Amino acid sequence: MNFDFTENQTMFRDMVRDFARQEIAPIAQQMDEEGTMPETLVDKMREAGFFGLTFPEQYGGMGVDTTTYALVVEELSKASAGVSVMICVHNSVGSYPLAMYGSEEIKQKYLPRMAAGEIAAFCVTEPGAGSDAAALTATARKEGDKYILNGGKIFVTNGARAQFLVVLARTPGTTGHKDIHAFLVEKDLPGVSVAKKEDKMGLRASDTVAIDLEDVEVPATHLLGQEGDGFKVAMSALDGGRIGIAFQALGIGKACLDEAVKYAKVREQFGKPLLHQPVIANMIADMGTEMEGARLMGYRAAWLKDAGRPYTKEAAMAKVAASEAAWRAADRAVQIHGGYGFCREYPVERYYRDVRVTRIYEGTSEIQRMVIARHLTRD
Numbered sequence: 001m002n003f004d005f006t007e008n009q010t011m012f013r014d015m016v017r018d019f020a021r022q023e024i025a026p027i028a029q030q031m032d033e034e035g036t037m038p039e040t041l042v043d044k045m046r047e048a049g050f051f052g053l054t055f056p057e058q059y060g061g062m063g064v065d066t067t068t069y070a071l072v073v074e075e076l077s078k079a080s081a082g083v084s085v086m087i088c089v090h091n092s093v094g095s096y097p098l099a100m101y102g103s104e105e106i107k108q109k110y111l112p113r114m115a116a117g118e119i120a121a122f123c124v125t126e127p128g129a130g131s132d133a134a135a136l137t138a139t140a141r142k143e144g145d146k147y148i149l150n151g152g153k154i155f156v157t158n159g160a161r162a163q164f165l166v167v168l169a170r171t172p173g174t175t176g177h178k179d180i181h182a183f184l185v186e187k188d189l190p191g192v193s194v195a196k197k198e199d200k201m202g203l204r205a206s207d208t209v210a211i212d213l214e215d216v217e218v219p220a221t222h223l224l225g226q227e228g229d230g231f232k233v234a235m236s237a238l239d240g241g242r243i244g245i246a247f248q249a250l251g252i253g254k255a256c257l258d259e260a261v262k263y264a265k266v267r268e269q270f271g272k273p274l275l276h277q278p279v280i281a282n283m284i285a286d287m288g289t290e291m292e293g294a295r296l297m298g299y300r301a302a303w304l305k306d307a308g309r310p311y312t313k314e315a316a317m318a319k320v321a322a323s324e325a326a327w328r329a330a331d332r333a334v335q336i337h338g339g340y341g342f343c344r345e346y347p348v349e350r351y352y353r354d355v356r357v358t359r360i361y362e363g364t365s366e367i368q369r370m371v372i373a374r375h376l377t378r379d
């Protein structure tokens with residue numbers, strides 16, 4: 001067993017760390033306050049290749065392995081989780097369905113555009129279909145060489161900026177997971193509209209919107225996989241997505257740890273720095289230990305994915321362990337800062353809000369536990 005990163009992985013991590021420190025961290029607080037991300041930053045990220053990270057080289061991407069991707073996500077998340085989620089969704093659930101299940105024709109047509117920075121989003125969730133993804137009601141009616149899509153999707157990360165949507169919809173009049181189909185939809189098609197932008201607790205730099213689909217005509221060639229494969233397409237995309245979210249949580253958690261240590265070194269109470277008070281040192285030790293455990297689980301899930309081995313359970317374990325360890329780290333970081341941690345002046349206030357969603361999206365902690373338990377208990 002070798003715990004060293006390759007030269008390439010270290011190089012990527014350092015490059016992204018520099019980029020995040022120079023280009024993202026200085027404006028992270030402002031993006032959070034204003035609830036926006038400047039297009040100039042998105043353009044710089046396009047130029048630096050962030051939108052092609054996981055895309056195969058033959059389609060204009062960088063083709064990085066999943067461990068490298070995890071390192072990149074962790075570094076970006078230390079600076080701004082709102083920025084990192086844009087990159088995560090684009091490089092996983094927004095594009096994986098096309099890369100894995102699209103025909104060669106549409107892969108050649110669209111993957112290079114996505115890799116160059118035309119942004120992708122993933123539309124599965126609906127008002128009545130959150131954790132129970134198979135309860136979705138958006139419809140896809142086949143008419144000749146097209147499908148006509150109708151329905152409403154919510155909580156679509158990247159939905160406002162996206163040029164491409166992966167949309168899950170079912171044959172009208174059906175229920176259950178077997179009649180669900182996945183499509184690549186160009187967002188500028190007639191009938192696609194952005195309905196509502198969410199005003200969120202955290203990840204405020206990223207856009208999360210509702211998307212309405214009204215008689216959207218999608219060419220049959222844009223079906224991803226076969227008819228009826230949609231649920232499995234979505235689930236397999238989420239498996240990889242969950243590794244990214246695990247490392248997003250760990251990036252936020254590491255930022256919490258760094259800020260807590262920095263503060264505990266200089267803040268004096270009872271005549272000495274907080275760091276020299278055992279109760280505080282213990283909190284810092286627990287933050288580091290819990291996150292390191294989750295990080296190793298994440299690397300293993302990444303390794304299994306790249307080895308082409310099953311990793312559904314391991315991705316779920318990594319996500320639940322990482323998001324919960326990082327959430328506790330954020331809580332401890334605020335606690336160590338005392339009253340200051342409750343004020344916007346200190347970044348731990350933002351981290352505390354940002355980390356919360358990592359226990360919710362791409363499958364709640366409860367859903368991850370359901371997935372894990374099913375794997376551990378099946379014959």
Ligand code: CAA
Pocket residue numbers: 085089093122124125130131132133134155156157177231232233235236238239312361362363364367370371
């Ligand atoms: N890969 C491939 N196939 C899978 C799979 C996987 N990981 N998981 C399940 N399947 C297959 C099963 O094998 C089964 O196939 P058969 O019909 O051949 O038997 C089929 O899918 C149905 O599986 P289940 O019976 O397990 O389905 P279920 O209805 O009980 O649901 C669930 C399973 C795990 C709860 C699923 O609904 C789920 O993951 N829910 C959470 C949804 C979610 O994560 N949403 C995130 C939204 S996107 C987002 O958050 C992005 C963002 O903004 C950042």
